Amino acid sequence: MxxxxxxxxxxxxxxxxxxxxxxxxxxxxxxxxxxxxxxxxxxxxxxxxxxxxxxxxxxxxxxxxxxxxxxxxxxxxxxxxxxxxxxxxxxxxxxxxxxxxxxxxxxxxxxxxxxxxxxxxxxxxxxxxxxxxxxxxxxxxxxxxxxxxxxxxxxxxxxxxxxxxxxxxxxxxxxxxxxxxxxxxxxxxxxKFAVQLEDDSSCKLNKKVITREDLIKLKNKKKKVFVRKDCIITSLAEELARDTGIEIVRKFD
Missing domain, CATH: 3.40.50.1950 (Flavin prenyltransferase-like)
Known part of the structure; x- marks a missing residue:
């Protein structure tokens, strides 16, 4: 594996x-x-x-x-x-x-x-x-x-x-x-796992675990993603965010 x-x-x-x-x-x-x-x-x-x-x-x-x-x-x-x-x-x-x-x-x-x-x-x-x-x-x-x-x-x-x-x-x-x-x-x-639109350039991802697959859906569409303060972000998701210019912001409980 x-x-x-x-x-x-x-x-x-x-x-x-x-x-x-x-x-x-x-x-x-x-x-x-x-x-x-x-x-x-x-x-x-x-x-x-x-x-x-x-x-x-x-x-x-x-x-x-x-x-x-x-x-x-x-x-x-x-x-x-x-x-x-x-x-x-x-x-x-x-x-x-x-x-x-x-x-x-x-x-x-x-x-x-x-x-x-x-x-x-x-x-x-x-x-x-x-x-x-x-x-x-x-x-x-x-x-x-x-x-x-x-x-x-x-x-x-x-x-x-x-x-x-x-x-x-x-x-x-x-x-x-x-x-x-x-x-x-x-x-x-x-x-629990819904994507909620904030505006044309951002959205709220209400999940406890953020994966690469979640961000792939947002690539070239959103530049800022608001996530839960206590969520887990996988390393592959962080790597994709850096490569695509997506800013992940821990904002809500």
Whole structure:
């Protein structure tokens, strides 16, 4: 095994370990029940995949689902409520992703309109502002062919659809309940290893390990790359940066 092969092997090992690190997520149950079983199955898969999940129940979920039911279905102690949260900012800053297993029409409307009148909507609003990924199951919000909306005016149905469209414009991923696991895993990986454009001459490379392959993609396109202060930069990446005139700046945590 030559030097470059050894480096590539070590980088792959590091990346595998990073991806297997425990990941922190906040699961917010709202006061709905459609897709409950499918969503819980997906949350249990995340728990088995080394995810450290904190579960929060809205006031509606406390009444409809109850903490005891969630605990029994997921097999974990759970059920934070409004009175349990003392510092919302610390709670939000300590998580990588927010998962809403059952997004109700009521909650969707409040988020879309920027209403922050409950702990649930305040947390989600704060996460949107901070750029924290949010994934929500939209099964409870299906109105197009729903029998319960068959007599509703078209304008009313369109209003609900517009609320959901606005959530997507905010960056919230709306999926079916049985897609929560896959979407969460993919979103977590992209969030950890994403390239974010700063301007025409620079970008932010949000990775814990910077390899030669990462910089090859940026060669002749970017002159400055901002990276994490604690990231590892392989020697081959440093060599390519010198040869191509890319300046690597350790800037963010």
């Amino acid at each position: 030559n030097y470059e092969q050894l480096v590539n092997f070590l980088v792959k090992e590091v990346l595998n370990r990073l991806q297997n690190e425990p990941k922190r997520g906040l699961v917010i149950y709202t006061g709905g029940s459609i897709g409950f079983k499918e969503a819980n199955d997906q949350i249990k898969k995340l728990l088995r995949s080394n995810w450290d999940l904190t579960v929060l129940l809205s006031r509606g979920a406390e009444k409809l689902l109850t903490a005891e039911l969630i605990k029994r279905k997921l097999g974990i102690d759970c059920g934070l409520t409004d009175i349990d949260i003392k510092d919302v900012n610390n709670l939000v800053n300590d998580i990588e992703i927010i998962i809403v297993p059952i997004l109700t029409i009521n909650t969707a409307a409040k988020i879309a309109m920027g209403i922050r009148d409950s702990l649930t909507t305040y947390i989600i609003s704060s996460a949107i502002i901070k750029g924290i990924p949010i994934i929500a199951a939209k099964d409870s919000c299906k109105v197009g062919d729903s029998f319960s909306f068959s007599k509703a005016p078209k304008a009313y149905v369109n209003m609900i659809k517009n609320h959901l469209k606005r959530l997507e414009d905010y960056g919230i991923k709306l999926v079916r309940a049985n897609q929560l696991y896959k979407t969460t895993i993919n979103s977590s990986i992209r969030n």
